[in-house]
Amino acid sequence: MIQVVPDACRKVADYLRRHPIPEDVEDQMLPSVSPELAGNYLFLLVAICHQTTPQGNPPPPPLVGTVAGVSRKGWDYLSAKLQEVVTTSQELLTPSTWATVTGPDLTAIFRDATNGERLSDPEGRAGLVRDMGEKMTAARWTCLHDMQNAVGSRVAELLPALAQFHAYRDPVQKKSLFLLSLMRNSKLWDFPDPESLGPPVDYHEVRGHLRLGTVQVVSDVLEGKLRSQTEVTPEEDLAIRRAVFSAIMRIAEELKVTPSQMHYLFWNIFRTCCKREETHCAACPAGCGLVQRYRPLTVHSVGPASCPFSPVCSSAGQHLKYVEHYHRTDYY
Template sequence: MSAEVINYSFKKVSLREYSISSVAPYLREAANSLPRDDFTNTEYYPPKNAELEDVLRYFIFMVAIDHRTSRDKPYEAYVDSRLYHGADLLYKLGSKKFAEDPSFFSPERMAKISSNEVSEWLSIKGVNEVSVWDPEVRADLLRDLGRGLIKWFEGSVTKLVNMSGGYLKSRPQGITYLMKRFKAYSDPVEKKTYLFVKFVERRGLVSVIDVWNKEVPVDNHLTRVALRLGLVTPEEDLLKKIKMRETFTWSEDVMLRLVVRSAYKMLSRITYLDPFILDDFLWYFGRKVCTRDKPACISSSECPFLKVCPSREDPEEVVEHHYVDTYYY
């Protein structure tokens, strides 16, 4: 655990090592039962035979805008007679655009993209029209990233990746440091950076050398799961804000997610699970089982943590911390 995280934990949030140890054996079994995604399904991602630079561009730009997709109504729609929701719809529309024109994801195109273009691209027209809630923000993130790639890396994501030498943090030009210069990847908890690395490593496009520096990409789903399982304990004022669904400040959000990330790092070490494999399970579990509203444990025994979850009697008491005006996750 970093000194930064320890400092935060003393202030407002602390790890619960007993809970982490109790959850570990159940988590190991559940995570190992989940099929490994190689991120080559063309419903969402470029095909296996796509050009290296094109694939890297797709992932760096798509992850840059991979944050909360809905506010007042769900971001979901039928595409080709199938219903897609949230991130699934986002990547479905990304994959369709890539199939039509891979050069759409070039830094030169992205450096000039407008909010109208983003809205047009990420919307479904019709009776039940849906669109991302913040096309202006996503366009700004894409433009900043496109211009930065041109300015610092000659428009080449391959050059950025090669410059890291396969390191995350163990050298001055590790990929986590190189990515921080882009607005989309400026999150202190580095959710999008680690998600990008997870994608490209699983595709076989990069080999991480300092694997001990891997972290789970912490978003609202992973934070909610950690809170309900009691892996972290907020002090009373923060816990009250969570239960009352009051909005967190920027620093409170960062503080909470940093400690959550540390809890999952401890879990990955105890279970001998790669943090990216752990993330596969946690993200699926948070979206499909331990959902914000009406988690599965209310009506079924689907949850693998029922025997050790402290929230099993009233899982909806702790929903998730409220912090929506962000492009970090």
């Protein structure tokens, strides 16, 4: 159906050796609350972080808005808006409140004064939050730290514990791995087995690796669905994301860096320089929003600054490029 291309992974890794791979750092600040509530903030945030820039025909409007005078989109708006709200309403970070959350509650939290109500499927998201609240309450856990104290501090122990929550049931563990990465990078947790922390693959990375050629579609049926943006099956979705997961793991191993470092590098570059409709194959525009620590990768031996992967990408300069597969889910 889809497979990893080892030679392409090696080619990408060899090209990346010209610069040190930056440490994985989370640019989003935590709210001004206790460490226990900060962990709950991340637990809640990641649980509802999916399909913020949804696909469709026509696609629903993306989640956008302004927080603290800055226009934001998708994850950036979701995280900043929730941070703003919980700083003054800390009860939103308690399992007892989660157990009673409704769709209209979430709609109100993420409503923007200018753009209005853009949060998709608020009822479905509220169901995920209620499930968290009910199960946390049943276990007598008031915060995520209580779960850690009960099951252990190893990634290998925490992943199965998180899987009991409906929001974190994804077989590829996108939200679970993302949450643990955030907990570590925010200095809330540390793990004795960091090598077990794989990359939390999201749609930006799927799109980017399809274009890079580090994964290759070998099914005509799946190829047709990708090109026509026909919805894939749950089995096809898992196969695609598992292949991308394996490609990132292989590149991280080649470079002797952590999978989390590679995730942050790929995620930041693909969401900025390799968007669905806009790519920086030839040159990065003046307003390129790539995070500063990855900017050195845009400098090449010849030509202007451009997408870091332009010299090794099988899609660079091509008119027809892959877009991530279409699949309605709350996994990512």
